[in-house]
Amino acid sequence: MKEHHKKESSMCEQKMASQEDAFYYFWLTFLNKIPIQKLQEGVRSFGSPKRLFEAREGELDWLTQVQRRQLLALQKDEHIPRLWEERLQKPYRFLSCKENGYPSGLLELNDMPFGIYYKGRLPSRNSPSVAVVGARNSTAYGAEFAYQIGKELGRHGIMVVSGLAVGIDAAAHRGCLDGGGYTFGILGCGIDRMYPKENHRLFLDMQERGGILTEYPPETKPLPYLFPRRNRLISAMADFILVVEAREKSGSLITTDFALEQGKDVGAVPGRPCDQLNMGCNRLIQQGAKCILSAEDVLEELEACTAWRKTIQNTEKINTDLGLAPKEKMVYSCLRLEPKFIDEILCQIELPVWEGIQILTELERKGVIKQNPHHYFYRVM
């Protein structure tokens, strides 16, 4: 009994201590000129982040001059304590790495962030997660594929993690939302910024069903060098990393490099060999990444690398009988998953132009085909 008491009180103490420490972790996230690992060493040798916060100049000879100067300046900075005081009035929250709820995937990083800023909720520990990453300059086909994968994963209760960029990222997030799942985006800028602003709607929706996270303190601008670093968080938070449409020199490949370092499995969607847009993916497969052809493949991979087991069995199969009229069927059969220009379709179907256009409109209305951009039609998966 006594022991139990003791344990409880020590837990309480720990909790108190961690809350007190939270401010100092908060402060640490602002030290962007010092690598996280070096800071961790510092915290370790000083004993606590509080001690580091109170450190005098003489004690900081392990830092370079620039780093030391920043640390000393931020010790006296009044802006950070003020932000801390006002933190509860802000639309975002801060969670230090010592508090409960900190994403378990990040704990395994040797340069884990001292804390994260987030909106919405944080990923739950129990459900598995998949990172879907890819080109911003995606094709309609790639975006549609990412969307369908995201939707299927969402339907199975799997979290989709990505970078909230336009193109593949946005399509995967959106797919997951539409599938009823929770999806998490990791930003390369401060939590109070909305970048890119094309995804405005997605930002809002994801705060409802999922969350937006970043390790960068508020007011951080979306600078190019911040994005590769945040990619390590994407891969760390996921159990499996899927690449859809990546050029040979693509940011998505940075994510896969991190994933391999972290010992995660990587999969890629293949493309035609000479297609520049899929060169990165094909290369990954050549080097041993899993070749992913459908959401089913991703689910199987997840079962192999996590304790998760698929429960819902009725995965939507591509419906071959769509209930189309004969002429509609004929037009539909001319279409592919890749967008096809209307002129080509009209040449193939050998119907009067006006009739062909009507049938295409009808098919789009039935939801079996889509067009993007205008007058380029493709089948919906």
Next chain:
Amino acid sequence: MYSYVTSGTVFGIEGMLIQVETDVSDGLPALHLVGSLSGGIRESGERIRTAMRNSGFRLPPKRIVVNLSPADVRKDGSGYDLPIAVAILISMGFLSQEQVRETVFLGELCLDGTVMPVRGVLSVADHAKKSGFHTLVVAYDNRQEASLVSGLQVIGIRSLTELVTLLQEPDRLRSYVGADRVEHAAESMPEEHAPHDFRDLHGQPILRRAMEIAASGMHNLLMSGPPGAGKTLAAKCLTGILPPLSFEECMELTKIYSVRGMLPDGHRMITARPFRSPHHSASMAALIGGGLAPKPGEISLAHNGVLFLDELPEFSRTVIDALRQPLEDGSVTLSRLQATYRFPARIMLVGAMNPCPCGAYPDRNRCHCTLHQIQTYQNHVSRALLDRMDLHVTVRPPSFRDIKQNTVWEASDAIRERVVQSHRIQTLRYRDRGIRYNAQLPVDGIREFCQLGSDGEDFMQELYEQEAFSARGYHRVLKLARTIADMEASERISLSHLKEAVSYRLLDRRKESEG
């Protein structure tokens, strides 16, 4: 001695009569011109004095005052030289006031007494006829233009001396008019051909179809596609499938061109459908008209024809947005301190644009533009203008097979026959409404002439609730469907007509779904 002569000027594109009053009295020798004159007319005193002397009429050393009335209208242009000279001649007693009572004079003088042509003669002639004058004296080169107004006796003169001789011998005048009477322009309207034919446009079924629909209802059209896909060629072919202008349309158009001084050689009538393609550096004044005394701009020069704006996003945004009101109203209204001017501008607007800065989108192997770049580029064309484009069509270069093949593609003449047919249906339907084509149909007309069946209504409701288009867009789809129905000579708009119409109007929705 006091005398007066009637002259004319243009106000906007309409004619207006101006009284030229002259008084010769004793006093210090001078020639005073008064009556709200521009700098150009102020100078004309010396010109007139010299021209008269060189024609053999020496101005007496007296005080001559010339007044142009009404005095509150600012006078501009050079057409007053001739009437002022005639008025002075009357005051000097060379001619009698009686002889010029029912005559309007218009013309510029050279120093040697030659009479030069001026702008806007047709408008003045038309107005003079309506005001009850029966004779118009203009420069020889202006005579064809002026004689487009039937019932008006037009005398084209070469010099001041010739005029005086004619007026002094009325008998000669009668034979003069008879001999030189220009045959009525209506009979001599030559058939003009567009410089390009649809035969030259290989394949591209969707573009052809869209062009035909646009021509049939005079709808605005926006083409989007990579450079070299044939957008400009297609636009140039367009006038070739439009029906010929009616005589009234020609008159209206000729007035506009006359005011701008842009009539072809010999000041003949404009009989071909205009095709105007201003460069994208055009200013707002160039496009919609402007100036202290406003002159019609490109949009009015394209009246009853095609205004083609190539590289639409490259135009200045304010210039493009200034087109919005004229597109709705079919006319341009320019307000100045002294007056408000209205120029007709019933045009078919055809725009062409690249889908992205490099032009290759959506071919992602060649196009590396970011989504942001693409949207910024497309946003150069405001949503409001896009909304006024009835047909949006994507253009892609024809396949090599289509270029290579020896197929003879349908020529403009065949398409034109069909277009004429649907125009006939429309003019018949709208004969009491003061409009000619479906595109001009006002909202109350839409309710009357664009009735849908219940299936059509359900279809439109479904799309409208998906926010596929604005309320204006909704009306435009109905007008477009009306045209498609007319092309089949169908009385009512069926669901299939609507389905086709809708497929040309989805660019606005597309843009949103990209994000």
